Amino acid sequence: MATIQYLTTIEFGAGVSTQLPVVLAELGIRRPLWVTDRGIVDAGLLDRVSATLAEPVDRDTVFDATPPNPTEAAVHAAQQRYKAAGCDGIVALGGGSPIDLAKGVALMATHDGPLARWAGMAALGSIGPCAPIVAVPTTAGTGSEVGRGALLCLADGRKLVFVSPHLLPKRALCDPVLTVGMPAAMTAGTGMDALAHCVETYLSPRFNPPADAIALDGAARAWRWLAHAVRHPADLAARAEMMVAGLHGGLAFQKGLGAVHALSHPLGALTAPTLHHGTVNAVLLPHVLRFNAGHVGDKFARLQAAFGLDAGADLADAFTALNLRIGMPASLAAMGVPAAVRGRVVAGALADHSLPTNPRPLDAAALGHLFDSGMQ
Numbered sequence: 001m002a003t004i005q006y007l008t009t010i011e012f013g014a015g016v017s018t019q020l021p022v023v024l025a026e027l028g029i030r031r032p033l034w035v036t037d038r039g040i041v042d043a044g045l046l047d048r049v050s051a052t053l054a055e056p057v058d059r060d061t062v063f064d065a066t067p068p069n070p071t072e073a074a075v076h077a078a079q080q081r082y083k084a085a086g087c088d089g090i091v092a093l094g095g096g097s098p099i100d101l102a103k104g105v106a107l108m109a110t111h112d113g114p115l116a117r118w119a120g121m122a123a124l125g126s127i128g129p130c131a132p133i134v135a136v137p138t139t140a141g142t143g144s145e146v147g148r149g150a151l152l153c154l155a156d157g158r159k160l161v162f163v164s165p166h167l168l169p170k171r172a173l174c175d176p177v178l179t180v181g182m183p184a185a186m187t188a189g190t191g192m193d194a195l196a197h198c199v200e201t202y203l204s205p206r207f208n209p210p211a212d213a214i215a216l217d218g219a220a221r222a223w224r225w226l227a228h229a230v231r232h233p234a235d236l237a238a239r240a241e242m243m244v245a246g247l248h249g250g251l252a253f254q255k256g257l258g259a260v261h262a263l264s265h266p267l268g269a270l271t272a273p274t275l276h277h278g279t280v281n282a283v284l285l286p287h288v289l290r291f292n293a294g295h296v297g298d299k300f301a302r303l304q305a306a307f308g309l310d311a312g313a314d315l316a317d318a319f320t321a322l323n324l325r326i327g328m329p330a331s332l333a334a335m336g337v338p339a340a341v342r343g344r345v346v347a348g349a350l351a352d353h354s355l356p357t358n359p360r361p362l363d364a365a366a367l368g369h370l371f372d373s374g375m376q
């Protein structure tokens, strides 16, 4: 017996972000809060997407201070703006960080604080209707535009998940044209997040064949197109393929992720250095694959076939080679992670919601070993 749930309305294709006014009208949103970040504004994407509206955007309805790993403080600051400006919905424009932050704002617009009260899988059933979100992703990787969860860093330093079907954006406008100007390192890092979502979801031992099929297809697309998208940033076909891969990850990962994400969440909660989520995942993936080998049935063979690798190829080595090809850092140490955070990262991973669905059971010693491997 299994309960399997799927998800929201997605508009996909080049130029689809111009449908924003229609979508807002359909949802009855008259004065959205724009949740985005400075990089998106500086890249001209806020102006570009908002130019489709009948009137220019009132700057009082723009929150562009989303941190790379969204924080409780940012949720409260954006929520105050939502309230002060009399907003009735949210347009989340950006990568996973603005979209996750928008979910925090949508939650706190209709629920009383503190934020921590609504954290974790245990709160899933108590979260009621939230402010409506239209997600317009500008990266291809997070999947948050079609996910019911958000990861937010609390003031006490923990990075926790907030999950509810009410947090799912009412619409996702997936326009690959918006990703064309993404720099190579960001294309690579976000693309590896998509790949990590698909691979970890596929390897999760839970029974969910629809999620497995979506994850396997997403992994194959990312494997085929990521390096090409990094090398040929203006190739719209490659951008669209990567956006599908990101979408597939987000559609599938409610099946559960694994050790890569269990470790990357506490690493993402560090305030120094500030780490890019997908890039951390890229570094950890080969080590976690090596650790999980022998606990995944025939799934490595099926991934190898989907990637077009020889049957005898080593999957973990193939991921290391891909990382090298797309310019990912060689280790956590190379990203500036100090060895001193080991205990904190292991403790965070042990408590993380992604841990129970890693195919091979993990304890503190195993997580410490994976951290050490990732550092080298």
Ligand SMILES: [Zn+2]
Pocket (backbone or CB within 6 Å): 142, 193, 196, 197, 261, 277, 281
């Ligand atoms: Zn991720």
